[in-house]
Amino acid sequence: MALGTVRGVRAITRADLAVLEALEGLRWDPLVEVAEVVVTLGSTTAFRVLAWTVLLVLLAVRRYQHLFATLALLLVVPLVAALIRESVGRMRPAGVEIVAGWDGYAHPSRPVGQLALVLTIATVVLAPHGLWRRRAAMVTAGVLVLVVAARLYTAVDHPSDVAASLALGVAAPVLALHLLTPEEAFPVTYRRGVRAHLDVGGRRGEAIRRAFASQLDVDVVDVVPFGLRGSAGSTPLRVATPSGALFAKLYAAVHLRSDRWYKLGRTVRYGRLEDERPFNSVRRLVQYEDHMLRLMRDAGVPTATPHGIVEITPEREYLLVTELIEGATHLTDGTVTDDVVDQALAVVRTMWDAGLAHRDIKPSNLLLADGKVRVIDVAFAEVRPSPWRQAVDLANMMLTLSLCVPPAQVYERATRAFTPDEIAEAFAATRAVTMPAQLRSMLREQEGDLVEELRRLAPPRQPVAIQRWTLRRVGLTFAALLGAVVAFALVLANLDLAGLL
Amino acid sequence: MTLRRTGAVTASAALLLGGCALATGGAAPRCEPGMRLATLAQSVPGAAYVPCISDLPPGWTFEGLEVDDDGATITLESDRADREVRVALAASCDVEDATPITPSDEGVRTYHRVDSIDPRYAGQLLDVFPGGCVTVDYDFERGRHVALVTELQAAVSLFARLELRQALDADLDVRLDP
Numbered sequence: 001m002a003l004g005t006v007r008g009v010r011a012i013t014r015a016d017l018a019v020l021e022a023l024e025g026l027r028w029d030p031l032v033e034v035a036e037v038v039v040t041l042g043s044t045t046a047f048r049v050l051a052w053t054v055l056l057v058l059l060a061v062r063r064y065q066h067l068f069a070t071l072a073l074l075l076v077v078p079l080v081a082a083l084i085r086e087s088v089g090r091m092r093p094a095g096v097e098i099v100a101g102w103d104g105y106a107h108p109s110r111p112v113g114q115l116a117l118v119l120t121i122a123t124v125v126l127a128p129h130g131l132w133r134r135r136a137a138m139v140t141a142g143v144l145v146l147v148v149a150a151r152l153y154t155a156v157d158h159p160s161d162v163a164a165s166l167a168l169g170v171a172a173p174v175l176a177l178h179l180l181t182p183e184e185a186f187p188v189t190y191r192r193g194v195r196a197h198l199d200v201g202g203r204r205g206e207a208i209r210r211a212f213a214s215q216l217d218v219d220v221v222d223v224v225p226f227g228l229r230g231s232a233g234s235t236p237l238r239v240a241t242p243s244g245a246l247f248a249k250l251y252a253a254v255h256l257r258s259d260r261w262y263k264l265g266r267t268v269r270y271g272r273l274e275d276e277r278p279f280n281s282v283r284r285l286v287q288y289e290d291h292m293l294r295l296m297r298d299a300g301v302p303t304a305t306p307h308g309i310v311e312i313t314p315e316r317e318y319l320l321v322t323e324l325i326e327g328a329t330h331l332t333d334g335t336v337t338d339d340v341v342d343q344a345l346a347v348v349r350t351m352w353d354a355g356l357a358h359r360d361i362k363p364s365n366l367l368l369a370d371g372k373v374r375v376i377d378v379a380f381a382e383v384r385p386s387p388w389r390q391a392v393d394l395a396n397m398m399l400t401l402s403l404c405v406p407p408a409q410v411y412e413r414a415t416r417a418f419t420p421d422e423i424a425e426a427f428a429a430t431r432a433v434t435m436p437a438q439l440r441s442m443l444r445e446q447e448g449d450l451v452e453e454l455r456r457l458a459p460p461r462q463p464v465a466i467q468r469w470t471l472r473r474v475g476l477t478f479a480a481l482l483g484a485v486v487a488f489a490l491v492l493a494n495l496d497l498a499g500l501l
Numbered sequence: 502m503t504l505r506r507t508g509a510v511t512a513s514a515a516l517l518l519g520g521c522a523l524a525t526g527g528a529a530p531r532c533e534p535g536m537r538l539a540t541l542a543q544s545v546p547g548a549a550y551v552p553c554i555s556d557l558p559p560g561w562t563f564e565g566l567e568v569d570d571d572g573a574t575i576t577l578e579s580d581r582a583d584r585e586v587r588v589a590l591a592a593s594c595d596v597e598d599a600t601p602i603t604p605s606d607e608g609v610r611t612y613h614r615v616d617s618i619d620p621r622y623a624g625q626l627l628d629v630f631p632g633g634c635v636t637v638d639y640d641f642e643r644g645r646h647v648a649l650v651t652e653l654q655a656a657v658s659l660f661a662r663l664e665l666r667q668a669l670d671a672d673l674d675v676r677l678d679p
Contacts, residue, residue, distance in 0.1 A: 009536070010674050017675075089528060091539040094669070095676040098543075105540055379621035 016158035020096045023153050031153070032099055038150035039100045041143065042111025044499050050118040051500055057126060061190065066125040069180040073121055075494045077172050079326040081113050081165065093155045100154035108165035109157040114499075116144055116169025124177045128188045171350040185343050200225065200237060200250065204312070207320065208250075211310045212239070216321065218246070232377060233258060238324060246307060247324040249289075252317045256282050264476065285379070286318040292381040293322065299345060299354035302374050325376075328369035332442075336368075336404040341413045343373040344401055349417045357385035361396040363403065387425075388464060392434045394418065395426035397452075399435065402450045403442055424458035427451065433465065529563035530575065532658050534668030537566075539677060542662055544573045545592050548633030549608060550659040552588050556650040570614065577656065581645050587638045588657050594634040596627055606630075606659045618641040622646035628659060635659065 040046065049172040050073055058457045070080070090107035092098055104110055119140040127136035144166065151157045184203060200208065200223050209220045218241055226238035226247070235250040279285040286309055293306040304322035311318055331344065344366065351357060359380040367374045382389065394414075401410045414423055430451055432440055443450055452481040526671060530537040532553035541551040552575060554563060564576040575588040599612035605628050615624040623640040637657055641649045666677040 006672060013673060013675055086528060089535070089537040089540070091536040091675075092543050094539065094543070094678075098570070101570050103567075105537075105568075 012160050013158070016160050017093065017095055019159050020093050020152065020155050024096045024155060027099075027153070031399075033152045033330050035150040036100050039111075039154060039156065041110075041147050042151070043114045044114075044168050047111075047114040047118055048500055050115075050122065054118065054122050054126060057419045061389040063125070063186070063188075065181050065186050066177075066188075069177055070121050070125055070169060072180075073173050074500065076115060077117050077168060078110075078499065081108055081110065081168055082171075084108060084164075085110065086169075090158075090161070093158055096155040098155045100151070100156045102156045106157060107161045108168060109151065109161040110165070111147060112144070112151065112157065112162045113165030113169040115147060116166050117173060119143060120170050121177070121242075124173065124179070125188060128190070130182055133188075152176055152280055179280065200235065204317075207312050207317075208239075208310075211312050211319070216308055223248075237319075239321070240469050245324045245326070246321055247304065248310070248319040248320050248321045248340075250312075250317065251282050253282060256285055259285065264480075281315060282318055283315060286320050289320055289379040289381075292378040292383075293320075295354075295356060295383065296375075296378055296381065299350060299356060301350050301354070301356070302372065303378065304345075304374065304376055325367055325369045325374055328367040328374065330363055331366035331368045331373065332363040332400065332403050334368035336401065337371075338413060340368060340371070340373060341401050342411060342416070345394075345414055345417045346398055347373060347375050348397050351393065352390050355384050357382045357389045358392050359385075359389065359393065360436055361393055361400060362439040363400055363442060364438055366400060388429050391426040391429045391464075394423070395430040396435060396439060397442060398423070398426070398454060399430075399439060399450055400453065403446065406436065407450055407453040408457060411454060421461075423428070423454075425464070427455040427458055427465075428461040429464040430455075433466070503616055514604070520645075530566060531555075532660050534660075534665050536586070536673075538660055538665055539669055539675075540568055541573045541590055542665055542677060544568050544570060545590055545633045547631075548590065548592070549631040549662050549679070550606065550628070550633070550635065551662060552590050553658050553660045555658050557656050561652065561656060563571075575657075577653075579649060579652070582641050582649055584640045586653060589636045589638070590633060592633050594627055594629065594636050596629060599625070599627055606661075609659065619643060622650075626650075626654065630659075632662075639661045 003202050054070055055067065055074075058064075058070060085105045085107060088107045089105050092102055123136040123140050124131060127133040146161045148166070151162060152159060205223055208223050212218045212220045218239075220239055220241060222240040224238050224240075226236050234255050235252075237248045237250055239246040239248050254365045256279060279288065289311055290306055293303060296303045297305065304325055307321040307323065309318055310321055331340070334340070348361075358375060358378060359382055360377060361375075365375060365377045367376060385393075398407075398410050398414055411423065418426075435443070492501070528537065530553050532538075532555050535584050538551055538553055541553075542548065544550075552573075552647055553659075554575065554577075557563065557577070560580040562578050562580075566576070567574045572589060574589040574590075577588065578584045579586070596610075596612045596614075599614035601612050602613045604611045608630055610629045612627040612629070613624065614627065615622075616624040617640075620643060621640055622643050625639070626637040628635040635657075637653060639650065639653060662677070669675045669677050
């Protein structure tokens with residue numbers, strides 16, 4: 001702002017030139033040659049290489065929130081700097097000999113600004129919090145000091161030009177990334193695993209302990225991830241207490257977003273099978289599952305006893321707490337006797353009779369503990385489901401059991417709880433899209449076609465048509481494609497404007 | 502709306518509108534002493550004149566300025582021309598096959614080179630002076646070319662480095678040339 005007035009320009013320029021003239025007096029040819037090389041670290045090529053490296057690393061580790069924030073910063077900050085440069089229209093240092101190359105107006109310094117921006121972003125989004133980030137920050141600071149020193153030594157920028165560019169190039173990304181991708185919600189980590197599985201150490205672990213104590217009057221001894229295999233919609237935890245252990249599912253905004261994208265993707269890919277409305281808050285997602293657990297329990301479906309909901313961060317993080325079924329294995333990893341088959345089929349019968357559907361029957365949601373079948377993860381459960389959905393539940397249960405027991409045996413036991421017509425209808429409604437991905441994948445690994453085998457055992461039945469194309473699906477597909485094209489074109493245009501292409 | 506969502510919306514808006522902000526090309530180097538003109542003067546040290554933009558005739562717009570330690574280029578557009586006009590300041594230029602015309606200013610030798618007459622009227626106006634030269638590159642459709650060239654000659658002027666140097670010294674206490 002000071003450069004917007006004549007008095008301001010005079011004062012600042014006088015101070016700037018005093019520094020540059022002093023540095024000019026210290027010039028030594030070998031050092032000038034070194035400075036001319038160091039100055040190139042702020043070149044457009046260097047900026048592009050660093051920027052694309054950051055973007056590609058984020059893409060490779062699938063940290064999309066950081067990727068979007070980085071892309072936005074790489075476009076917006078240089079844009080703001082360019083607007084300031086055009087507005088001020090400051091000349092290069094005068095009264096001293098400029099001994100390095102330059103281009104454009106001087107204030108703020110484009111090369112220093114770009115370098116500061118990309119190195120600061122890299123420090124925050126690529127270096128894990130703690131020692132690594134401190135080291136990265138020191139390297140960033142060191143590089144910037146070198147480049148700034150070189151540019152001042154060669155008199156290609158005023159000191160106030162580099163100061164302004166550092167303020168913008170460092171402060172803007174730090175602030176923006178803190179706002180858009182706070183560390184607690186988006187930790188920088190390179191551990192392998194499902195993105196939905198959040199870290200429960202550190203501050204989050206402490207928050208969990210406090211919340212259990214204040215809301216459920218439970219002292220927590222330890223919280224560790226538990227049963228991660230087959231869980232991608234939440235972070236399952238084992239909560240150790242003085243009187244035993246509890247099971248808890250940690251839900252956060254990342255799970256809500258996954259739920260939204262999952263349902264949108266299903267609608268676009270497969271059409272309207274049934275209600276695929278996403279939840280619009282983490283609280284509602286957790287409330288729903290807790291409610292369904294209680295409904296299932298009250299209806300006599302053998303599931304985990306609910307113990308309530310714990311709020312970690314209002315509207316952002318919640319725990320759904322249930323009993324921990326000790327000593328349980330996944331049904332398909334245990335000994336599946338006729339009694340176990342009967343129990344599993346009885347689960348479906350009980351749900352039918354109570355007007356409920358699980359909608360996600362698959363091996364990882366069926367446990368076997370002390371010879372007893374328990375069904376878990378009722379997040380997708382439904383009240384008063386359509387007959388089609390009830391039929392699909394039966395088919396998925398029979399297919400899951402057929403992974404361990406010959407299909408003919410499963411069919412014979414099923415006829416004790418269901419009529420042949422009901423079983424025929426179940427398999428008439430079965431397609432790849434009606435099976436959970438885990439079940440589909442495990443069936444593919446089997447020799448032979450278990451779906452066809454079970455279908456042939458049942459009375460012949462015409463396939464049940466699934467409504468695939470609706471106005472909503474057409475609209476969503478078109479909007480998704482159009483949005484993708486527009487976003488791609490805009491990003492390309494702005495990448496070009498930001499000098500990244 | 503949370504702070505994070507506000508930031509995300511703002512960033513998205515900036516992404517969407519970003520390109521438009523710079524579409525105007527910024528402020529033109531006007532024919533008045535100041536830092537913009539001084540930057541052009543710094544691009545060719547020793548050039549006795551620098552190009553500047555007088556009042557642009559109706560329909561003409563300033564599209565951009567590229568300036569570095571090797572010279573400067575001003576880009577202009579007219580709503581009656583389908584191609585832009587480029588005004589370049591350089592340390593030297595080639596006046597071969599160019600015809601001398603009335604000088605633009607004191608101490609300046611002005612030339613006109615016509616590369617094409619039909620179907621398009623294309624060529625350069627060159628102002629050669631001590632330490633540098635200014636080349637105006639144009640390419641117009643026939644029919645409108647006479648008026649456009651006349652307007653162009655009125656729009657682009659030369660500003661004396663000496664005058665610029667004196668003004669900067671007096672107003673900003675800055676010595677243009679060490």
